[in-house]
Amino acid sequence: MAIDGITSITELKLTLQPFLRTYLQDMGVRFERKNWFKCINPKHDDHHPSCTIPKKWHERQFICMSCRATGDIFTAAHLIEGKPLHGHGFIEDNVFYLANKYNIAFDRNAIMTPEFREKLDFYDAIGDVYDALMAHCNLSNALERGWTEETCKKLGIGSVAQKDIAIYLATRGWQQEDAYRRFKVLGRRLFGKRLLTFTLFNARGNPVGFQARDLDWRKAIETEDGHIEPYPHPKYINSAESPIFQKEQILQGLHLAIAEDSDEVWVFEGIGSWVTAWQAGIRNSVSLLGANISAAHLSALFQHSFKTVYL
DSSP states (O other), X not given: OOOOOBOOHHHHHHHHGGGHHHXXXXXXXXXXXXXXXXXXXTTOOOSSOOEEOOGGGTTSOEEETTTOOEEOHHXXXXXXXXXXXXXXXXXXXXXXXXXXXXXXXXXXXXXXXXXXXHHHHHHHHHHHHXXXXXXXXXXXXXXXXXXXXXXXHHHTEEBOOHHHHHHHHXXXXXXXXXXXXXXXXXXXXXXXXXXXXXXXXXXXXXXXXXXXXXXXXXXXXXXXXXXXXOOSSOSEEEOOOBTTBOGXXXXXXXXXHHTTTOSEEEEESSHHXXXXXXXXXXXXXXXXXXXXXOHXXXXXXXXXXXXXXXX
């Protein structure tokens, strides 16, 4: 069927994904034995072709069997040409760029609705906060739990004072009102020296929110006069619901599990248990962030070719 002015960003991305092999070849990537090529991850000095396009992904995704880099045509454009992977830059400089490159007709105005622009604003905002966390975080609280520095950096974990986040955001042009009210990333006990903050990612590996663990949390205690005294704050708190984050739909670590190219996946309830398991080598694993497993969770797993789920 002829493509005549695509009006949905989802449809446009799906239309472009099968161009992965064509894009790689256009960028000078040489295929050997039909499906194998040297890894395009600039951090991987690949002397023997270890990257492939598995048949089960129907020409839509690649994976390096050595460094585990994985992704679709948009990831490839990021690795080869430095194209953005989230926010406004992802749409304008990656998706629209590739659509024009391969003569895919689309209606920019129909796609870039006010609601969609708002969603992109959230991606940009959370991306900036993630950068601030990684730039200023203290790992001592995480290291005390037996997690390594490498694990914390890979998974986006650390403790940081809220004022340091605020200062960083100000250097990026943020208004304080945006941080507190519009994007709701400050003032919610997501960041602090006695809070252990976990970055939450979507299936593409983009940061979409945060979860914080209060390290001083304790169970309710009974005082001498018989009064039950609860701890004043919850043990865990999540980012506010937003156009890009709904706790009941997120599978933390899904992007990393996909990169393992396994038919099996382990599902952990809590994020702490998942981090420990991931560090121990169970890389084909995800966390429910304490939520009940839902039809949306299972659909996401099966959509990414997992056939066996261990709870």
